[in-house]
Amino acid sequence: MLKIRLLSLLIIGFVGVQAQTKSYKFKREITGVQSVWHTMKLPDDLYKHQSADFADLRIFGIKGKDTTEVPYILKQGKDKITNKSIDFKQINQSENSTGYFYTFQLKEASIINQIDLDFNQINFDWRVMLEGSNDNTNWFSILKNYRILGIKNNDTDYKFSKLSFPDSKYQYFRIAIKSDLKPENLEAKISKMDTVSGNAEKINYTSYNLFNDVAAQRSSIEIALKNASPISSLKLNVESDFDFYRNIKIRYATESFESEKGTQYNFMPLYEGTLSSLEKTQFNFPNTIVKFLRIDIQNNDNKPLRFKGVELFGSSYEIIARFDDLDSKYALYYDNPNADNPNYEITNFENKIPSNLTQINIGKEEKNPSYSIVIEKPLFENKSWLWALMGIIIFVLGWFSFKMLRD
Template identity: 65%
Template sequence: MLLVSAAVTKAQTNSYKFKRDITNVNSAWHSMKLPNQLYKNANIDFKDLRIFGVNGKDTIEVPYLLKQRADKVTSKNITFKQINQSSNLSNYYYTFQSDTTNTINQINLAFKQDNFDWQVTLEGSNNNLEWFSILKNYRILSIKNNYTDYKFTKLSFPDSKFQYFRIALKSTVQPELLSAKISKTDTVKGTYEDVKYKTFQLKNDATNKETVIEIALENPIPLSYLKLNAQSDFDFYRSIKIEYVTDSFKTDKGIQYNYANLYLGTISSLEKPEYNFPNTITSRLKITIQNNDNKPLRLSKLDLKGNVYEIIARFDNPKYAYALYYGNEKAVTPSYEIEKFESKIPSNLTFVALSEEQKNPAYSIIIKKPIFENKAWLWVLMAVIIALLGWFSFKMLRN
């Protein structure tokens, strides 16, 4: 029976190349952070992550949830109606009223014009008589031509609670305001880790009129945030593309890389050069800035961050010895019932530690052997087949 139980245990874990022991399991629910070194050998979609517990002859599989600690952004539109529109020599005023006093922190403006550069002042009031300043000399911009289609018309400001809001646009022409969407946006910050890069290579390509930056990391790691230190003596707005490497291949000119798009947008002097994108595991990035006929920007460094991946697991018996297994290309995503009852998971979970990566001693590769390993058997089989065919042929001809 011991041999049979050992075989069963081995059969459950022998398709996983690597394991990490889980220590300090002392209650039913625990959480654990995936270490950065794990991403190199685990499947990129995490289908191969398994937790097994062993206690003598018994082996159990532990159900878990994989959580990504990213920012959670919620936005609620607030109903305001426009009650006034006026102007003086150089300012155009738009006043909005709500039935009740509301807290807002964002106004998205839409105009009929395609090309403009205006200064905005935003004020708030509770009686439409006494006004308090919220934003001053806030710049909004729209540029549309053969090279660029760029708009920056979103007013962002600290939470402000008023019944009336008034926008003043400083312009030499009559702005044609199409809409103003007023909202309250809340962001619950996720958990990020700084990512250090190994190399930073910058090239200003005069032929293609672009700047290309290639960043190499030490190992594959999750990335979801990039901040670029970009400077210029003048205002700028240029197209930017961020790509991540998907695979590589060797050529006579060295190793070449295949890339996929991670972010497409604009780098501008009006906005912070910070970019958020879905958490993506990669070991290399390429940033392309289209300069057109402009002088390249001064780019000195960048900051990288990635969201933390965390496992929440239910350990039914602390007496078992648990380990996290991975490294199985043929694994499929597990289906556990606890994902249907996530609301019942305790909020205060204690972290458990994962040991250093080790090769799974139970890992084995099943190789299908040919029926006849020795070629002499093939020759014997062929000779028998030829003899049988010859005998049947002779018999038919004789009849």
């Protein structure tokens, strides 16, 4: 009798575990849990089966017949960019045969590295010189022959009028614009931009193919990765030695299918803008899980650019989790298309999480033994429903027949 009860409890416990975990196709054992709070990095080969929004990511702890869900916070190690505006006033404006001059005075000597210029002209191509001074008398060169450009026509809508330079600390800044035409209603924004580097890593790819479509006046680059990986930045290494500005679209494949023309892809946009020799050729976008990329550069009537290659960067993800029972066995479960995003209250108390967390290990991927999918057959493939339906039909026909005979 005791053996039967123990067996019953084991069966009930197994069924309880299955009830919470059976809808997740894969699992990974978690080892090294020795305290309440831990951090763990998601393995690179997990993303191929992971939903794009991580809605189906769960941690379950199993102890005997009890199964508990572990609350966690998903963190992305991306660069943190801050842009601090600096107060100033314009004190001088003058001109001579070489161009137009503008002097700005800061409240106090401050470190800056950006000045955004704005004016009414749409089409322009000017050279700019920037100098700094602490007494408005002795000036020191910061930028020489810096190009700003604006073009708007049927093919292009591009404007670049931001001065970027190394950190410079002065109380006065003077801009000289070499132009035959006076900038209309010139305004400026002075700021200090700082970037705190996250844990972005270089992502390797397996294939790189460049196509120049003469008829479409377009260059296309296709990149395939070995495994689906999070990508947040792409750098194009351009070898062309002439100035250029081209419209660029970066897209990633969401699914593939076979056709008479071979493998075809459905794409979603990652970035759309301008590839220019005046700016950095590195483009940032939200961290996205990618397996196949396509980059389209519109050349119009211009000569196609020469490329040395592409560099991909991505920010990995880590989990900060709270393990309330150190005696439970824990595992990470995923790949459940019907799962909703979890809602854990610890996200509202993140400031109370200890700063120094021990990293624990996530094991290799294995199929979840309790995974099962209940496939509901169509109504008319169910024999019980067919017999019941036939019975109802026979009853109705018999009742009408009897009624007709009686009348």
